[in-house]
Amino acid sequence: MERKNIRLEELDINKRIITHLQAQGISELFPPQASAFKTDVLNGKNLVLAIPTSSGKTLVAEICMLKAILDGRGKALYLVPLKSLAREKYAEFKKYESLGITTSMSVGDYDSPGKSLHDADIVIVTTERADSLVRHKVEWLNDVGIVVADEVHLINDQKRGPTLEMVLAKLTQIVKDIQIVALSATISNANQIAEWLDAELVRDTWRPVPLSEGVYLDGKISFYRDGKNTQRRINRTRRDELADVVCDTLDEDGQVLVFVSSRRSTIAVAKKLAPFLRRYISDEAMRQLSKGATKIGGAPSAPEASKILARLIANGAAFHHAGLDNKERALVEDYFKENLLKVIVATPTLAAGVNLPSRRVIVRDYRRYEPERGSYPIPILEYKQMAGRAGRPKYDEYGEAVLIARTEPEQDFLIDNYTLSEPEEITSKLASPRAVRAHLLASVAAEMTRNREEIDSLIAGTFFSHQFDQWEINQHVSSALGFLEEGSLIETSTDGSYTATPLGKRTSELYIDPYTAILLRDVLSETDDHNIIGILHLICHTPDQPLTYVTKSEAEEYEVTVDDYLDKLMIEPPIEESPRAYSDFLAQIKTATLLQDWISEKTEKDITERYNVGMGDVHRFVQSAEWLTYAASEISRIINATSHIHFLHNLRSRLRYGVRSDILELVDLKGVGRVRGRMLHSHNLVNLPDLYKVPIEELARIPTIGTSIAESIKKQLGFDIKLTDTETEDLIDDDDSIDSMQTLLEDFGA
Ligand SMILES: Nc1ncnc2c1ncn2[C@@H]1O[C@H](COP(=O)(O)OP(=O)(O)OP(=O)(O)O)[C@@H](O)[C@H]1O
Ligand SMILES: [Mg+2]
Missing domain, CATH: 1.10.3380.30 (Sec63 N-terminal domain-like fold)
Known part of the structure; x- marks a missing residue:
C-alpha cells in the first residue's frame, strides 16, 4: 500500500536539526515515523514504537532525544543490548557534534574517548552498564530527561531481561518525569509494554524496503511477500547447496549474511564458502582485503583462530561471533559495509538492530543446542530479527530472508512456523531466584527501598507485575530477602526496615551475585x-x-x-x-x-x-x-x-x-605488555632502575622494543623526550583493563 511521506519541515523541531538531517540525506519521514510524531512524544509523552525492522525507529528516538536536550528537559540515555549495535549508534550520534550535541558510549571493555559520560548529552550504554550506574547512584542520572530502550524485546531474555525491566522501573522511580521511548520490531504484545510504561503505542507493518521471506528446497526458493507466493530457481552448479544460494545473490552484486547456530559452524561454513568468492572481488578489493588480513593474523604469534579469520578475510569471507576481539569485530563489520567482504557467517550476535548491506540473509540453522536444554527450534522472534537484517534502506532496494529445508515436510514446517508466523508474545523473566536476590540487594543497598512496602512498590512497577499477579513473585521476594539476611548482606531492624551491611553494599557495587x-x-x-x-x-x-x-x-x-x-x-x-x-x-x-x-x-x-x-x-x-x-x-x-x-x-x-x-613492575609501563616485559627481563632489565640506567639506543635495539617504545618508556621514567613518532600511542598494545x-x-x- 502506497502511503504519503511527510516532509521533515512539518515537524515542530529546531530548524538546525532539520538542516542537519537533510544533509544526511533524510528529507522525508517514513509513514510509521510520521505516525510516531502524531503522538505527544515530542512533548515528553512515553512511546512504544512497534514497527518493522529497518523502518527507522532510531531516527524517531534521535529526534525525541534532540528535542528533549534542546528543550532543556535533560540528557538522553540510549540503552542497547549488543556491542556492535552500540558502535553503530555511536558513529551515527557523533555526527550531532556539529550542532554542539555530544555523545559518549560505555559498553563492555570499551569506553569512547573524549567526553565523559557526565558531560555528554547523549549516553549510549548497555543495559547492565545502566544498572550499574543506578547502583552507584551516579549523580548525573538525575539530569536524564529521556531514556530510549532499543530492542526492548530483550525483556524476554532469560538472563538479561530482568535487568532491563528493573532498570526501567528504577529510573521511573528515581528520576522525576523521565520520558521513556521503547523500540522493537518484534513484539506482538506491544500493547502490554505500552500499558506497563503508560505510553502511547504506534504499530505499523510498513517497511521502506520490501522484505521477501522464503524457504529453500532442492534448487528453488519459495518466497512470500504481502500474501503472494513466488518461486526463484537457483543454479545448482556447485555441489554445495548453501554456496548456490549465496552465489545466486552475489551474481546480482548483492552481499550475503548467513546465520548459523554455533561459533564452530561460523568458521566451518565461512571456510566452505570462501573458495567460491574470488570471481566476485576486484583486484583492488583483493589488495585491501589482504591488508586487513595482515592486521588480524599477520603477527607470527597470532592465535590460530585469528589466522583462520585472516585467511578467510583475504578471500572475501569472514565469520563473526562473540569470541572475536574488538579489533576483529570492527574490521569485519567495516569491511562488509564497504563491500569488500562479500559474505559474513555469524551467530546471533549480529541479529539485532545493525544496518548491514546484506541483501540476502540466510538462516541456515533454525535449531540450536544448549547443554541444559538439548536441541530446540529458535523462537520466531529471533528468526524475525535475523531476517530483518536483510534489505536496509542505506544499502539495498529489496531484501530476502531464506531458511534452508532438506525435505518437503520440513519446508512446510518452516513456512508455517517461521516465514508466515508472527513473533511470540514476550514475557517477563524476573521471577527467578538469581535475578530477584541481585536486584533486591541493589535497591536496598542504594537506599531506594528501605522496607517491604517500598520493595513491593518497586516490584509493582516492573513488567512482571503488570503481566502477572504480584503474588506470583512475592514468594521469590520473601525467599530472596531471607537469603540476603541469612547471608548477612542485609539486616532488618526492629521496625522492619532493611539496611545493607558493608558487605552487602560492596557486593551490589561490585555487580556480583x-x-x-x-x-x-x-x-x-x-x-x-x-x-x-x-x-x-x-x-x-x-x-x-x-x-x-x-x-x-x-x-x-x-x-x-x-x-x-x-x-x-x-x-x-x-x-x-x-x-x-x-x-x-x-x-x-x-x-x-x-x-x-x-x-x-x-x-x-x-x-x-x-x-x-x-x-x-x-x-x-x-x-x-x-x-x-x-x-x-x-x-x-x-x-x-x-x-x-x-x-x-x-x-x-x-x-x-x-x-x-617478576615482571609486574615492568608491565605497569604503558606499551609494555607480557611479551615486551619478558623480553626486557631476558635482557637483564628487570626493574625500573635498570630501565632508567640503560642507554636509550641500547633499549631500542632490543627485539620488539624499537625506537618509539624505547622513547615512550624513557619518557614515562621522567626523561625529557619528545616522541619522534606521533603515532606511538597506536603502536602501544594497551592491555585492556576492565x-x-x-x-x-x-x-x-x-
Ligand atoms: N526518513 C528516512 N529517510 C531515509 N532513510 C531513513 C529514514 N529513517 C531512517 N532511515 C534509514 O533507515 C535505516 C534503518 O533505520 P534503523 O536502523 O533506525 O531501523 P530500525 O527501525 O531501528 O530497524 P531494526 O528493528 O532492525 O533495528 C538507517 O540506515 C536509517 O538511516
Ligand atoms: Mg533499530
Missing part, C-alpha cells in the same frame, strides 16, 4: 592459607565466572587434573551428586587451568589451541576472573581476612597482564 559474595566470604574467612590454583578454582566456582566446556573426550584428562590438585582446592569436588554438578566442576577446573596458563605467560596461540577457544573468549575469562579476584580482595578487607589481601592483589595484577610476578563486572554480561553469549 550475592551468592558469589557469600561463597567468597565463607571460604576466605575459614582459612589463612591460599594458593594460586585454589583461588582460581574458587573464582571459577562462582556463578559469575564464564566457563569453557569440557568435551566428552577431555573429561578423563580433567578428572586426573582434579586428583592432582586435590590438596590445593578450596572447594571439594561434588560427591554422589548429579553428573551435571560433576561436569560443571570439571569445566571450572579446566577454566582455572586456562587462567593459570595465562598468568604463566603461555602464548595466546598455545592457550587458544590447547583449550579450543578464541582470543575473545580468553579475554572474557581473564577479565571476569580479574574482577572476581578484586571482589575477593575487597571482601577479605571487609571481613578482616587480611592474610589474603596482598596475595589477591598480586594475583589480580598477574591476571590483568598475563604475567609472572573496570567492572556488568560489562561481561552483555552480548547474548552468542
Whole structure:
C-alpha cells in the first residue's frame, strides 16, 4: 500500500536539526515515523514504537532525544543490548557534534574517548552498564530527561531481561518525569509494554524496503511477500547447496549474511564458502582485503583462530561471533559495509538492530543446542530479527530472508512456523531466584527501598507485575530477602526496615551475585592459607565466572587434573551428586587451568589451541576472573581476612597482564605488555632502575622494543623526550583493563 511521506519541515523541531538531517540525506519521514510524531512524544509523552525492522525507529528516538536536550528537559540515555549495535549508534550520534550535541558510549571493555559520560548529552550504554550506574547512584542520572530502550524485546531474555525491566522501573522511580521511548520490531504484545510504561503505542507493518521471506528446497526458493507466493530457481552448479544460494545473490552484486547456530559452524561454513568468492572481488578489493588480513593474523604469534579469520578475510569471507576481539569485530563489520567482504557467517550476535548491506540473509540453522536444554527450534522472534537484517534502506532496494529445508515436510514446517508466523508474545523473566536476590540487594543497598512496602512498590512497577499477579513473585521476594539476611548482606531492624551491611553494599557495587559474595566470604574467612590454583578454582566456582566446556573426550584428562590438585582446592569436588554438578566442576577446573596458563605467560596461540577457544573468549575469562579476584580482595578487607589481601592483589595484577610476578613492575609501563616485559627481563632489565640506567639506543635495539617504545618508556621514567613518532600511542598494545563486572554480561553469549 502506497502511503504519503511527510516532509521533515512539518515537524515542530529546531530548524538546525532539520538542516542537519537533510544533509544526511533524510528529507522525508517514513509513514510509521510520521505516525510516531502524531503522538505527544515530542512533548515528553512515553512511546512504544512497534514497527518493522529497518523502518527507522532510531531516527524517531534521535529526534525525541534532540528535542528533549534542546528543550532543556535533560540528557538522553540510549540503552542497547549488543556491542556492535552500540558502535553503530555511536558513529551515527557523533555526527550531532556539529550542532554542539555530544555523545559518549560505555559498553563492555570499551569506553569512547573524549567526553565523559557526565558531560555528554547523549549516553549510549548497555543495559547492565545502566544498572550499574543506578547502583552507584551516579549523580548525573538525575539530569536524564529521556531514556530510549532499543530492542526492548530483550525483556524476554532469560538472563538479561530482568535487568532491563528493573532498570526501567528504577529510573521511573528515581528520576522525576523521565520520558521513556521503547523500540522493537518484534513484539506482538506491544500493547502490554505500552500499558506497563503508560505510553502511547504506534504499530505499523510498513517497511521502506520490501522484505521477501522464503524457504529453500532442492534448487528453488519459495518466497512470500504481502500474501503472494513466488518461486526463484537457483543454479545448482556447485555441489554445495548453501554456496548456490549465496552465489545466486552475489551474481546480482548483492552481499550475503548467513546465520548459523554455533561459533564452530561460523568458521566451518565461512571456510566452505570462501573458495567460491574470488570471481566476485576486484583486484583492488583483493589488495585491501589482504591488508586487513595482515592486521588480524599477520603477527607470527597470532592465535590460530585469528589466522583462520585472516585467511578467510583475504578471500572475501569472514565469520563473526562473540569470541572475536574488538579489533576483529570492527574490521569485519567495516569491511562488509564497504563491500569488500562479500559474505559474513555469524551467530546471533549480529541479529539485532545493525544496518548491514546484506541483501540476502540466510538462516541456515533454525535449531540450536544448549547443554541444559538439548536441541530446540529458535523462537520466531529471533528468526524475525535475523531476517530483518536483510534489505536496509542505506544499502539495498529489496531484501530476502531464506531458511534452508532438506525435505518437503520440513519446508512446510518452516513456512508455517517461521516465514508466515508472527513473533511470540514476550514475557517477563524476573521471577527467578538469581535475578530477584541481585536486584533486591541493589535497591536496598542504594537506599531506594528501605522496607517491604517500598520493595513491593518497586516490584509493582516492573513488567512482571503488570503481566502477572504480584503474588506470583512475592514468594521469590520473601525467599530472596531471607537469603540476603541469612547471608548477612542485609539486616532488618526492629521496625522492619532493611539496611545493607558493608558487605552487602560492596557486593551490589561490585555487580556480583550475592551468592558469589557469600561463597567468597565463607571460604576466605575459614582459612589463612591460599594458593594460586585454589583461588582460581574458587573464582571459577562462582556463578559469575564464564566457563569453557569440557568435551566428552577431555573429561578423563580433567578428572586426573582434579586428583592432582586435590590438596590445593578450596572447594571439594561434588560427591554422589548429579553428573551435571560433576561436569560443571570439571569445566571450572579446566577454566582455572586456562587462567593459570595465562598468568604463566603461555602464548595466546598455545592457550587458544590447547583449550579450543578464541582470543575473545580468553579475554572474557581473564577479565571476569580479574574482577572476581578484586571482589575477593575487597571482601577479605571487609571481613578482616587480611592474610589474603596482598596475595589477591598480586594475583589480580598477574591476571590483568598475563604475567609472572617478576615482571609486574615492568608491565605497569604503558606499551609494555607480557611479551615486551619478558623480553626486557631476558635482557637483564628487570626493574625500573635498570630501565632508567640503560642507554636509550641500547633499549631500542632490543627485539620488539624499537625506537618509539624505547622513547615512550624513557619518557614515562621522567626523561625529557619528545616522541619522534606521533603515532606511538597506536603502536602501544594497551592491555585492556576492565573496570567492572556488568560489562561481561552483555552480548547474548552468542
Ligand atoms: N526518513 C528516512 N529517510 C531515509 N532513510 C531513513 C529514514 N529513517 C531512517 N532511515 C534509514 O533507515 C535505516 C534503518 O533505520 P534503523 O536502523 O533506525 O531501523 P530500525 O527501525 O531501528 O530497524 P531494526 O528493528 O532492525 O533495528 C538507517 O540506515 C536509517 O538511516
Ligand atoms: Mg533499530
